[in-house]
Amino acid sequence: MTPSQRAGIGSFLRAVGRVFAVFFRQGRKARRTRFFFLFSFLPVAVSLVIKFNQVFSDSPGREAGYLFTNLIMLFYLQMIILILALFYGTSVCSEEVEGKTLPYLVTRPVPKPAVVLGKYLAYTVVTIGMVTLGLIFSFIVLNVNRLLDPSVYGLLGRYLGVLVLGLIAYGAFFTFLGSFLRRSIFFGLLFSFGWENVVQYFPGSTQRLAIAHYLKSFLPAGPPGRFSFLTFRLEPTRTGVALLMLLVITAAFLALACLFFSKKEYNVED
């Protein structure tokens, strides 16, 4: 790599950092973040209800690990991370167009791909923060009797890793969607609760066309139970390959989003 290329990359990364700093702050302070923060705490409320029910009823109920895997994790994996990634991912580009604030960004000495990457990173970190807090609280509530057992923390770390990967991959996809579609939320909902929720259960290699397939490849197969069909994997992908696929999906959609944002002429007129 020549010194000028190195300098170019360094300058680009600094621009990404500047955009990240601005939008990480904005993302944290935004009104919608307060709403989504409460939304991501829904599983904590569910965990509390379950725990209270266990404490005050005579029946011992299901084991905490089982509940955490089959109820709370699915709540996060099949709904919360999709919703968060959808609303924050699509907004990376579309909020600038719809809010007509795009001219403030594109008339600065910041390359357009740096705007996309900086905002994507900022919003991904914000959503990871929300999900992490909710997941940890849910975990503590359900495992309050086993908090001194170090083995349970390995499970928590694994689940947290899956959710973070999910936010990263879905966020990249929805950033791409928001960069070229006007009604990106609508199409994002169709993708999230149509495509993703159906294709992952298809037999054979078709299920590999869903991001959820690769995320679930990291999860241990739970014991059979009422919700076990939700985690049932016909042909799980090896974790190394699943991780690679998620990274490829993320990189590809982010590259496409940067390309669209750089080339497309957005109409910010009334």
Added chain:
Amino acid sequence: MTAVIETAKLSKWYGNVLGLSDVSLEIEPGITGLLGPNGAGKSTFLKLITGQIKPSIGSVRIFGQKVQNNQALFSRIGFCPEHDSFYEDMTGWVFLTSLLKLQGFSPPEIQSRAEKALDIVELAADKDRLVRAYSRGMRQRLKFAQAIAHDPEIIILDEPLSGLDPLGKRKLIRLIKAYREEGKTVIVSSHVLPEIEALTRTIILIHQGKVFAKGDIHYIRDLIETHPHMVAVRCSDPRGLAVQLLGESYVLKVHFGADGKSFLVETNNRDRFFAVLLSLIVKSRMEVEEITSPDDNLQAVFDYLVGK
């Protein structure tokens, strides 16, 4: 003087719709007014010279450099967009410092530049209020502040005076004029002739995507003088007043209103007509309810000039 902004055969189509056609211009330091009715192509021109959109044909050069994908050039340009749009969840201070951060300044520099810009636009006292709580005039001044905060050599202002009250307009006009004294290049677009007149004598007339004329403001003033002008008068004795005006050679037509209290005059010498009209009213001590010019706007002048 050397041209700072040069465009050559600049054209832009939005699908089949013409945005701008064959515009070749050289803009020098000082204030240049971009004047034209709504939809004339002013904003398209400004977006093209700020690299927000790509030309279909032609080229733009600023300081001799191409604009498209030349991010470094944006350190030398300040742009104030037409839309009343902001990151509403930010305070004025955060809005300004965030945009300065994107310019790449260090934190102490951001602080001092933001303070200076807010002082200039007289928003320092309101800097910690949310932008969404700002009045229209304050928002307009904040937009101006973000365009000047990084001390650019070129300041491009798209309809900066729209929506401001007369006092606000006067303040902003004074601010813009101060930048001319510093030798900067300022481009101001407007569809209101008196606004441009108050700012500069150098104008570019733009209409239906084409540059209609470029030069001194007196040129457009002369055009307006010769443009047949309609004046409506509502008074206690319209026929009596009209009779006294009919003898004047610059009165071309008179129509009486059905209500019997008004008349409409067409004249080709507006200033002379108003002088005589006012003296007649004073002399006859007539009660006048209203004097209006239904076509006293740029669109009417342009329609006349292009032969509509």
